[in-house]
Amino acid sequence: MVTPSFQPRTGLASSGQAQCLRCIMDTSAADISFDSQGFCNFCTDFIKRIEAFQPSNEAELARRLETLVSRVKAEGRGKQYDCIVGLSGGADSSYALYLAKEQGLRPLAVHMDNGWDSELAVHNIENVVRKLDVDLATHVIAWDEYKKLMQAFFDADVLDVEVLYDNAMLAVNYRLAKKHGVRWILGGTNLATEGMRMPADWNWFKYDKKNIRALARRSGIALDSFPAIGTIDFVIFRYARRINWTSFLDYVSYSKSEATALLTSKVNYRPYPYKHYESIFTRFYQGHILPVKFGIDKRKLHLSTLIMSGQMARDEALKVMERSPYPSDDALQEDIGYFLKKMSWRPEQLAEYLARPRISHALYGTEQPLWLGLEKLGRRTGLLKKTAS
Ligand SMILES: [Zn+2]
Numbered sequence: 001m002v003t004p005s006f007q008p009r010t011g012l013a014s015s016g017q018a019q020c021l022r023c024i025m026d027t028s029a030a031d032i033s034f035d036s037q038g039f040c041n042f043c044t045d046f047i048k049r050i051e052a053f054q055p056s057n058e059a060e061l062a063r064r065l066e067t068l069v070s071r072v073k074a075e076g077r078g079k080q081y082d083c084i085v086g087l088s089g090g091a092d093s094s095y096a097l098y099l100a101k102e103q104g105l106r107p108l109a110v111h112m113d114n115g116w117d118s119e120l121a122v123h124n125i126e127n128v129v130r131k132l133d134v135d136l137a138t139h140v141i142a143w144d145e146y147k148k149l150m151q152a153f154f155d156a157d158v159l160d161v162e163v164l165y166d167n168a169m170l171a172v173n174y175r176l177a178k179k180h181g182v183r184w185i186l187g188g189t190n191l192a193t194e195g196m197r198m199p200a201d202w203n204w205f206k207y208d209k210k211n212i213r214a215l216a217r218r219s220g221i222a223l224d225s226f227p228a229i230g231t232i233d234f235v236i237f238r239y240a241r242r243i244n245w246t247s248f249l250d251y252v253s254y255s256k257s258e259a260t261a262l263l264t265s266k267v268n269y270r271p272y273p274y275k276h277y278e279s280i281f282t283r284f285y286q287g288h289i290l291p292v293k294f295g296i297d298k299r300k301l302h303l304s305t306l307i308m309s310g311q312m313a314r315d316e317a318l319k320v321m322e323r324s325p326y327p328s329d330d331a332l333q334e335d336i337g338y339f340l341k342k343m344s345w346r347p348e349q350l351a352e353y354l355a356r357p358r359i360s361h362a363l364y365g366t367e368q369p370l371w372l373g374l375e376k377l378g379r380r381t382g383l384l385k386k387t388a389s
Contacts, residue, residue: 010034010038011038013026014321020032020039021037023042023046023196023304023307023308023314025199025301028297028300029042030199042196042304043196043308045196046196046308049195050191050308050309053191061253065252069103069105072184076106076184079180081108083100083106083107084180084182084184085107085186085188085248086109086110086185086188087136089120089121089124089278090188091256091259092189092193092256092259093188094267096249098128098263099249099252100248108136108182109125109128109129109134110173111125111138112139112141112169113138114164115146115342116282117280118277118278118280120278121277121278124269124270124278128267139172139227141168141227147342148219149212149215149221150343151343152216152219154343154353156218156364157353157357158204158359158360159203159204159296159358160204160361161285162203163208163361166206167209167229170207171233173245174237174243177237178241182243183243183244185244185245186246187245187246189247190254191247191309193254193311194302195309196301196305196308202301204361207231208230208366209229209231209233211364211365274327280335284335284338286298287332288325289354293354293355299320299325303317
């Protein structure tokens with residue numbers, strides 16, 4: 001006898017995968033589930049998060065911003081800076097810096113240079129800090145060291161090569177906050193354009209110092225100028241030093257297009273032709289390595305967020321997905337050439353790498369269980385309301 005099973009109604013992505021009927025997430029995310037209307041857990045959670053966080057009106061939003069700004073000012077009194085703003089050269093972080101200055105804060109801009117900044121990003125960083133009259137601290141990771149670390153990640157066939165950049169960026173921001181006695185790090189992250197939760201198998205835990213060290217050791221690399229941060233370091237920064245990391249753009253009603261227009265006219269900012277143009281590796285990783293080697297296209301998440309925040313129609317997003325992540329084949333070929341030269345690879349090496357199967361980060365050693373354990377303990381004891389993701 002065949003047991004009738006509940007078959008949720010879903011759409012069908014062009015790839016043949018079951019797809020949400022409200023956003024465009026599909027079964028390429030392993031932890032997706034659908035309700036009886038064919039709506040997925042990602043957009044349903046997003047609505048809940050927006051409702052829980054977003055104030056009901058502009059006046060309340062303005063009050064919330066004012067409260068944060070007064071607190072940052074009060075806690076930074078007598079210090080050279082009262083906050084840190086991480087600057088990638090992209091519109092979000094540039095606007096966060098602009099907003100900090102506009103609110104009368106005294107930010108230190110922090111940039112992490114891993115050798116992959118595009119020329120346009122360098123131009124934007126220079127212009128934004130000069131026009132806003134903000135000090136800039138740039139942490140440069142020796143290219144030779146970073147290149148070897150990237151090679152170690154490629155050799156290990158792990159998913160998230162960007163753990164290297166993200167971990168170093170977190171480390172540098174926290175270290176500089178500690179150095180200057182600053183209690184606030186204002187991030188350019190925001191719910192409106194990137195607030196949908198990342199599927200569990202689309203990236204890796206970013207505070208995984210143990211994993212970075214294990215992969216470095218496996219390839220005989222010493223961490224020298226690479227500023228790694230792990231779970232315990234985070235706990236010390238957050239709870240002993242009481243350094244807060246907050247998504248600053250959630251305190252205003254943020255529109256990326258309006259922010260870009262304002263930055264262009266006020267600080268001589270030059271917009272990017274497409275997403276992640278500020279880092280050549282990030283655009284190559286998201287536009288080529290992730291889809292080809294790992295079957296993951298992060299545009300689904302980004303466009304779904306835009307659909308859910310009313311910034312794009314679902315039909316339009318589906319049309320975008322029919323096109324390649326790169327604006328043209330020439331642009332892709334140019335980045336392939338750049339990548340091969342910079343990593344000293346032959347074209348065959350890239351083909352072999354892309355063809356090899358994925359190996360889990362966890363197989364090489366990870367401190368994620370420690371993080372999850374502490375998070376659980378913190379929630380149970382009420383000490384921890386929210387940790388950085
Ligand atoms: Zn959905």
